[in-house]
Amino acid sequence: MLIHPMPDPVVVKLGPVAIHWYGLMYLTGFLLGLYFGKIRIRQPHLRQAGWTDRNLDDLLFYIVLGIVLGGRLGEVLFYHPAYYFSRPLEIFAIWRGGMSYHGGFLGVIFAMYWWSKKNNRHLVDTWDLIAPLIQPGYIAGRIGNFINAELPGRVADPSLPWAMIWPNVDALPRHPSPLYQALVDGALMFVILWFFARKERPRGAVSAMYCLLYGSCRTITEYFRIPDYDVTLAGIHLSAGQMLSLPMALVGLIWLWLAYRKPAPPPTAYQREK
Numbered sequence: 001m002l003i004h005p006m007p008d009p010v011v012v013k014l015g016p017v018a019i020h021w022y023g024l025m026y027l028t029g030f031l032l033g034l035y036f037g038k039i040r041i042r043q044p045h046l047r048q049a050g051w052t053d054r055n056l057d058d059l060l061f062y063i064v065l066g067i068v069l070g071g072r073l074g075e076v077l078f079y080h081p082a083y084y085f086s087r088p089l090e091i092f093a094i095w096r097g098g099m100s101y102h103g104g105f106l107g108v109i110f111a112m113y114w115w116s117k118k119n120n121r122h123l124v125d126t127w128d129l130i131a132p133l134i135q136p137g138y139i140a141g142r143i144g145n146f147i148n149a150e151l152p153g154r155v156a157d158p159s160l161p162w163a164m165i166w167p168n169v170d171a172l173p174r175h176p177s178p179l180y181q182a183l184v185d186g187a188l189m190f191v192i193l194w195f196f197a198r199k200e201r202p203r204g205a206v207s208a209m210y211c212l213l214y215g216s217c218r219t220i221t222e223y224f225r226i227p228d229y230d231v232t233l234a235g236i237h238l239s240a241g242q243m244l245s246l247p248m249a250l251v252g253l254i255w256l257w258l259a260y261r262k263p264a265p266p267p268t269a270y271q272r273e274k
Helices: 021-040 044-048 053-079 081-086 088-092 101-118 123-133 135-147 177-197 205-224 240-261
Strands: 010-014 017-020 230-233 236-239
Touching (some): 021 123, 053 081, 053 101, 053 123, 101 123, 123 205, 135 177, 236 240
Antiparallel strands (some): 230 236
């Protein structure tokens, strides 16, 4: 049976300055987003719509702020409000882990709205551009969770080849749930969305597909993770992550149907958005 390696969360320490794996994973995610963004921005339908490398560089700065601020506030408000309100200084200790995807998602929407308003762009066009670039960062974040031994999985059958003991939890075999989420919510979703977004789609279709895919994938992978808390609705047990993800999938499905039912003409030049 596998045993979680429990690596030191600090990569290197230089005097009073410590570089943590968690922070390094987020930096890796941002760099991957920039790398794939440079590839995406060269796709003909995006060039025709007037998107430039400068737009991308400027927009990603806003996105980083949205992820960090929204992700941390989401962790505080959605999952552990009592803990953080009793220890307010812990809110700023993001190097120790603890970032909410759904909070980061809301932070990114606000950041895109702010950037779009300043640059006379349609918010949904901005979202369609950015949506396929998010999951590489998500993968890096989940690997950071695994390194920090966060988000342990539910108890697994000992015969499962990759069942893993988490020494910081107990001596029972468990699912390595952060790796499941990195592979399914992250890598699988990235591949599907990337190829879907390579062709010109109706306005909002790429954003809708993002919501549908993430909401669906996260709902499934949450079954393998110890929930932060759960509720029972109509006899069905739902974790906190599922309660936040199911509405996202439903909104994505309806939005995708509407985008194709009555598609708006896509912008062909930046001037059309002014």
